[in-house]
Amino acid sequence: MYPPPSLPISCSAYGDQxxxxxxxxxxxxxxxxxxxxxxxxxxxxxxxxxxxKHLEEVRNLLKEEPFQTLDMVDCLQKLCIGHHFQDEIxxxxxxxxxxxxxxxxxxxxxxLFEVARCFRILRQExxxxxxxxxxxxxxxxxxxxxxxxxxxxGLVALYEAxxxxxxxxxxxxxxEFCSDRLTGMMGFLVQDETLMVKTTLEHxxxxxxxxxxxxxxxxxxxxxxxxxxxxxxxxxxQSAHQTEVEKISRWWKDLGLAQELKLARNQPLNWxxxxxxxxxDPNLSEERVELTKPIALIFIIDDIYDLYGTLDELxxxxxxxxxxxxxxxxxxxxxxxxCIQALYDVTHEISDRIYKKxxxxxxxxxxxxxxxxxxxxLVEARWFASGNLPMAADYLKNGIVSSGxxxxxxxxxxxxxGGTSKETASVINDNQVIPTSLAKILxxxxxxxxxxxENQDGHDGSYVMYYMKENExxxxxxxxxxxxxxxxxxxxxxxxxxxxxNQFSATFTKACVNLARxxxxxxxxxxxxxxxxxxxxINSMF
Numbered sequence: 001m002y003p004p005p006s007l008p009i010s011c012s013a014y015g016d017q018x019x020x021x022x023x024x025x026x027x028x029x030x031x032x033x034x035x036x037x038x039x040x041x042x043x044x045x046x047x048x049x050x051x052x053k054h055l056e057e058v059r060n061l062l063k064e065e066p067f068q069t070l071d072m073v074d075c076l077q078k079l080c081i082g083h084h085f086q087d088e089i090x091x092x093x094x095x096x097x098x099x100x101x102x103x104x105x106x107x108x109x110x111x112l113f114e115v116a117r118c119f120r121i122l123r124q125e126x127x128x129x130x131x132x133x134x135x136x137x138x139x140x141x142x143x144x145x146x147x148x149x150x151x152x153x154g155l156v157a158l159y160e161a162x163x164x165x166x167x168x169x170x171x172x173x174x175x176e177f178c179s180d181r182l183t184g185m186m187g188f189l190v191q192d193e194t195l196m197v198k199t200t201l202e203h204x205x206x207x208x209x210x211x212x213x214x215x216x217x218x219x220x221x222x223x224x225x226x227x228x229x230x231x232x233x234x235x236x237x238q239s240a241h242q243t244e245v246e247k248i249s250r251w252w253k254d255l256g257l258a259q260e261l262k263l264a265r266n267q268p269l270n271w272x273x274x275x276x277x278x279x280x281d282p283n284l285s286e287e288r289v290e291l292t293k294p295i296a297l298i299f300i301i302d303d304i305y306d307l308y309g310t311l312d313e314l315x316x317x318x319x320x321x322x323x324x325x326x327x328x329x330x331x332x333x334x335x336x337x338x339c340i341q342a343l344y345d346v347t348h349e350i351s352d353r354i355y356k357k358x359x360x361x362x363x364x365x366x367x368x369x370x371x372x373x374x375x376x377x378l379v380e381a382r383w384f385a386s387g388n389l390p391m392a393a394d395y396l397k398n399g400i401v402s403s404g405x406x407x408x409x410x411x412x413x414x415x416x417x418g419g420t421s422k423e424t425a426s427v428i429n430d431n432q433v434i435p436t437s438l439a440k441i442l443x444x445x446x447x448x449x450x451x452x453x454e455n456q457d458g459h460d461g462s463y464v465m466y467y468m469k470e471n472e473x474x475x476x477x478x479x480x481x482x483x484x485x486x487x488x489x490x491x492x493x494x495x496x497x498x499x500x501x502n503q504f505s506a507t508f509t510k511a512c513v514n515l516a517r518x519x520x521x522x523x524x525x526x527x528x529x530x531x532x533x534x535x536x537x538i539n540s541m542f
Contacts, residue, residue, distance in 0.1 A: 047232065050228075050232060051229070051232050051233075051236075054225050054226075054228050054229035054232065055084055055229060057225040057229075058076070058081075058084075058085065058225050058226055059085065059088065061225065061226075062085060062088045062092075069092045070096055070117070070118060070121060071117075072092075072226075073089050073092055073093070073121060074117060074121055075217075075221060075226055076089065076226065077089075077121075077210070078205070078210065078213065078214070078217040079214060079217050079218060079221065079226055079227065079229075079230035079233075080210055080211060080214045080230065080233065080234070080237075080280070081226065081229055081233050083280075083282070084229075093121070093122060093125050093127065096118060096121075096122060097122055097129070100118060100122070100129060100133070111151075111154060112137060112148055112151055112154030112155075112157065112158060113151070113153045113154045113156075113157045115133055115134065116134075116154065116157035116158045116160065116161040117157050117160075117161075119133060119134075119161045119164070120157070120160050120161040120163075120164055120205070120206070123161075123164040123495070123499060124164065124206065126498065126499060126506070126509075128499055128500065131165075131168040131170050131171065132170075134158070134161075134170055134174070135170075137158075138170070144173070144174075144177050149181050150185075152182070152185065152189065152193055152196075152197065155178045155181055155182050156178075156182065156196060156197060156200050158174055158178050159174070159175065159178035159179065159182065159200055159201070159204065160200060160204055160205055160206070161174075162174045162175045162178070163204045163205070163206035163207055163491070164206055164495055164499075165492055165495065166492050166495050166496040166499060167492050167496070179201060182197045182200075182201060183201070185197070186198065199213070199216060206491075206495075206517075207491065207516075207517055207520070208517055208520070208521075209277045209514065209517045209518050209521060209537070210280070210514075211237075211276075211277060211280065211537075211540075211541060212277075212521060212533075212536075212537050212540070214230065214234060214540070215234075215540050217230075218230050218231055218234070236282070237282065237541075238541060238542060240282060240285060241272075241276055241541060241542060242542060243285075244272065244285060244288055244289050245268070245269055245272055245542075247289050248268050248271075248272050248289055248292050248293075249268050249269075251289075251293065252268045252296060255342055255346075256338070257300055257338065257342055260334075260335055260338055261300065261303065261304075261308070261335055261339070263303065263307045263308070264299075264300050264303035264304070264307065264308075265300070265303060267299070268292070268296065269538070270522075271292050271295045271296045271299065272288070272292045273518070273522070273534075273537070273538075274291070274292075274295055274408065274515060274518060274522075275287070275288040275289075275291040275295070275412075276288060276541070277514055277515070277517070277518040278291075278412070278511040278512070278514040278515045278518065279291065279412075279416075279511055279514075280514065281507070284416075287412075287415045287416065290350055290353065290415055291408070291411055291412055291415055293346050293350065294346070294347070294350070294366075294407055294408065294411045295404075295408055297342065297343055297346060298373070298404035298407055298408070299404075300339060300342075301339060301343070301373070301374065301377065302377065302402075302404070304317065304335070304336060304339055305317075305374075305377040305378070305380070305381050308333075308335055308336065309333070309336060309381075311381055311382065311385040313332070313333060313336065314377075314378055314381050315378065316331060316332060317332060317336050317340070317374070318374045318375060318377075318378045320332060320336075320340055321340060321343070321370060321371055321374045322371050322374075322375075324344070324367050324371075326340065326341055326344050329341070343370065347363065347366050347367070347370065348363065350366070350411065350415075351363040351366060354414050354415060357417070358414070358417045358419075358420050359420055360414075360419055360420045360421060360425060362410075362414040362419060362425060365410055365414065365419070365425060365428065365429075366410065366411065366414075369406055369407045369410045370407060372401060372406065373401065373402065373404060373406070373407050375401075376398050376399075376401035376402035377402055379398050379402075380398065380402060380461060383461070389461070389466065389469075390461075390466065391466065391470065392463055392466035392467045392469075392470055395461055395463055395466050396440070396443065396444075396463050399443045399447070399461070399463065400436060400439040400440050400443055401439070402443075403439045403442045403443045403446070405435065405438050405439035405442050405443075405515075406435055406439060408515070409428070409434075409435045409438065409512065409515075410428055412508065412511055412512075413428045413504075413508055414428075416505065416507055416508050416511070418504065418505060418508055427503045427504065430503075431502060431503055431504065433493060433494075433497040433502075434494065434498070434502065434504065434509065434512050435512070437491075437493050437494040437497065437516070438494070438512055438515055438516050440486075440490045441487055441490050441491065441494070441516050441519055442515075442516075442519050442523075443463070444463060444483050444486055444487050444490070445487065445519045445520060445522075445523040445524075446523050447461075447462045447463040447464055447483070448464065448480060448483055448484075448523065449523045449524070449525040463483065464476070464479045464480065464483060467479050467482065467483075491516070494512075494513065494516060498513060520533070521533045521534055521537050522534060
């Protein structure tokens, strides 16, 4: 797992993390956050008036420019202000889908850029557009037409659209074709085009947290009513995030585990980043705070199994979790007892909150997912204790569970009101493609890092390591390419499940996709075993 990144903000509220040189790591932006943050009542009123003014200006633009509305939808979403105009966006998407469904695509009327952009936006919002809308870009022999090879905007849009693939053959060739052609042209492009191409190839929109890119898009659309609204919105969001992190930090300090478990991770800000990136609706503040709590416990319990127990103790610990009874903990060491007590207390507190808000108590579902996680941790502990390491497939099957993703997803499902009765609650157990896909992406990215946490002395398995052992002569580069291919295939499964009918709400489905988008930021190590993307993300959001 990753070491805690340093922060460009006061460290006192964020565990034991220390600040680093903000001048060296300052993200560029059109205006500083302080330009928008209110300092008194008059400032708040003035900003509220500005916010309302820009909202109205953008809403009028959506009405007055019907032929550019899909382009505007793209802008609104990239600027993270689309939630203010969801009714208008839904209307535009339905109109665009009806047009493309009835008339198809006229290759003489629409450019590659227009077709690819429409395809991407509609698929991202759950509308199935067949991949044959791109048939006009290929010759009779199946090769791509040469006239598109120099179309920079078209190739960028096609590369972005290919990230929404559900396994269609045309996209398999399109990804490599676009990447090769765009990479070859970068030395001959103007600065803005070079930046656009580089950003797309490194951070395709479908697989990247929208908030990670928002400052880049604010700069791109600088001077427009939309970018001005986005700046105000970003300042409000940053203020809300800081307030939420302070709440989490107080909760974490009061819980007392950090003081007792000195070897365990103490990273409340890192844990909060997952809910922050997945639950992007500003109105979901309470849900973000509550979801951070089980995430914190996943990391702490992982450290219990990795650092704080013999195999015999961990067997007893697992049995105690399965009994879900705090009256039978006497035979456990102190640090394990307080961990189980915290798990029990926090889980019941969250369950009670959900019951009061949604009328259904999900404690049985929470208990079962914690038991399943601890059993997976115990499987890994047995492997390492015995020295009989698993086959790669067996490791991955168990690793999908031990990633902790299922615990997060189940808590998120109920926090969002997904289960209000036994019938609706069972949906989370009966539909496993989205949770399993997310967990697999997380596990494989984590293992790609293959980096040992500087603050830990325990053992971590790695799919890359087991795969290389099973495939004699396989290089680390070939193994990593194999894992990246597996991640890409898993994204196709996730795309497909989100595209076609499933029993989850749109809010929950998007939150799961947002979690998957956050994974590369959290686990993308550089050659120094540090996390530059994570540091950049923290700088941009706090």
